[in-house]
Amino acid sequence: MTSFMEVLSGALPTNAILTGDVAAPYLTDWMGELKGEALAVLRPSTAQEVSRIVTICRDAGVVIVPQGGNTGLVGAATPVTKRAAVVVQLGRMNRIRRVDARDNAATVEAGCVLATLQAAAEAEDRLFPLSLGSEGSAQIGGLIATNAGGTMALRWGMMRDLVLGLEVVLPDGRIWSDLSSLRKRNLGIDPKHLFIGAEGTTGIVTAAVLKLVPRPAARATAWLALSRLEAGPEFLSLALQHAGGAVDACELIPRQGLSFASAHVDSAQSPLDPTPDWAVLMEISGPDAERLQETLMSLLEVAMDRDLVCDGVVAASEGQRRDLWFLREAIVEGQRLAGFQIKHDIAVPVAEVPEFIRVASDRVSKLDAHVLVSAFGHLGDGNIHFNLSPSASADPADLSKCVYGTCLEFGGTISAEHGLGRKKKKIAKDLQAVQTCPFEIESLLDPQRILNPLSES
Numbered sequence: 001m002t003s004f005m006e007v008l009s010g011a012l013p014t015n016a017i018l019t020g021d022v023a024a025p026y027l028t029d030w031m032g033e034l035k036g037e038a039l040a041v042l043r044p045s046t047a048q049e050v051s052r053i054v055t056i057c058r059d060a061g062v063v064i065v066p067q068g069g070n071t072g073l074v075g076a077a078t079p080v081t082k083r084a085a086v087v088v089q090l091g092r093m094n095r096i097r098r099v100d101a102r103d104n105a106a107t108v109e110a111g112c113v114l115a116t117l118q119a120a121a122e123a124e125d126r127l128f129p130l131s132l133g134s135e136g137s138a139q140i141g142g143l144i145a146t147n148a149g150g151t152m153a154l155r156w157g158m159m160r161d162l163v164l165g166l167e168v169v170l171p172d173g174r175i176w177s178d179l180s181s182l183r184k185r186n187l188g189i190d191p192k193h194l195f196i197g198a199e200g201t202t203g204i205v206t207a208a209v210l211k212l213v214p215r216p217a218a219r220a221t222a223w224l225a226l227s228r229l230e231a232g233p234e235f236l237s238l239a240l241q242h243a244g245g246a247v248d249a250c251e252l253i254p255r256q257g258l259s260f261a262s263a264h265v266d267s268a269q270s271p272l273d274p275t276p277d278w279a280v281l282m283e284i285s286g287p288d289a290e291r292l293q294e295t296l297m298s299l300l301e302v303a304m305d306r307d308l309v310c311d312g313v314v315a316a317s318e319g320q321r322r323d324l325w326f327l328r329e330a331i332v333e334g335q336r337l338a339g340f341q342i343k344h345d346i347a348v349p350v351a352e353v354p355e356f357i358r359v360a361s362d363r364v365s366k367l368d369a370h371v372l373v374s375a376f377g378h379l380g381d382g383n384i385h386f387n388l389s390p391s392a393s394a395d396p397a398d399l400s401k402c403v404y405g406t407c408l409e410f411g412g413t414i415s416a417e418h419g420l421g422r423k424k425k426k427i428a429k430d431l432q433a434v435q436t437c438p439f440e441i442e443s444l445l446d447p448q449r450i451l452n453p454l455s456e457s
Helices: 002-011 020-027 047-060 114-123 140-145 231-243 255-264 289-305 318-338 350-367 396-409 425-430 441-445
Strands: 040-042 063-067 085-089 096-100 105-109 163-169 175-178 204-211 218-226 247-254 278-286 309-314 345-347 372-378 383-389
Touching: 002 040, 002 047, 020 040, 020 085, 047 063, 047 085, 047 163, 047 175, 047 204, 063 140, 063 204, 096 114, 105 114, 105 140, 114 140, 140 204, 218 231, 218 289, 218 318, 231 247, 231 278, 231 289, 231 350, 247 255, 247 318, 255 318, 255 372, 278 289, 278 318, 289 309, 318 372, 318 383, 345 396, 350 372, 350 383, 350 396, 383 396, 396 425
Parallel strands: 040 085, 063 085
Antiparallel strands: 096 105, 105 204, 163 175, 163 204, 218 278, 218 309, 247 278, 247 372, 345 383, 372 383
């Protein structure tokens, strides 16, 4: 492959090509479970450089694995493939080209970190309404490629709902640019949806136009003990009615998740004593703080009268609000620090969430009597992170097959917001849980399958 590397060296700046030890950090996934190999890690700074890379790799038959912040949980950005490969890491393409408050839109490059965009939007009194735990390192291109969700998807939708326009390098090396901020344009099939959620298999996103919304002047946040797990969906419905659609988030919090957090994360303590079996963290936002508080208190009064909620705490300051959200994120970190875990990013219809959790918990306990189940996440859209801390003797594959099979029985999906990547591709096929389509879009756009062929892992 010497000639291939020579061609690359002639097409890219020297500092854009990493090999050896400096390339190693880009060859392992976020969880440290996959380690790949690559001829080089390439760090382009323009769409034109990405185009050159794709053309050179296509001519040489070398696989391209696009990579953003490498925060994904399913191995889609790790070069585990049967053919020679390169990683195209987009972190140098990190400019915010434009933030237009009047148009409520921002044009950003793929390597822009989510938190950087959030700060730029806030400086213009706007909000980019995507929020997740890895926002300090996750990059826009990767979030688009995985169709990321997060805690505010209940109100604002997933990444697909926030993308107005895209710039993409196609599998043949051409640059397709449609960086439009139009909300309405009905000219037939919208090509951008071929690339959102495709995990880099149909093209490499290099820039995007994203929706912004006016930054809320006020928020009301509460941590509420559910009287029983089955009360969760009914409480959510009541909250949506009372708040008139202004519910930003409604997160399900299990006692086991808080136990992981309090045991392993400093300052992570339950705000309620005793700690309830199940709680929700709810947030609403709007222009009037006083009216929001009135809405929240009215909601809580009705919820308690209906025996949906039995205890709670309302954030009285921005600091208390941040503390509650810190505790929500500490659930994830606490289970990680507790040792080996098996993550399951599933979704079922919201009304089915309680029964799914009960049935799935019972079934995995029969496979592993000592398994610890932390079922938490986005109650508002039915996306539950059904994470397991198994015993040493348990078979992770059997546990995952049980969880995913149960999820499908409830009319759900085995991947709600993380994607399939390399880790879930096989089990999705085995369980016949893949997205149905009358033809294979990836092969139509990329007959050589050089762009992230996930099935080759």
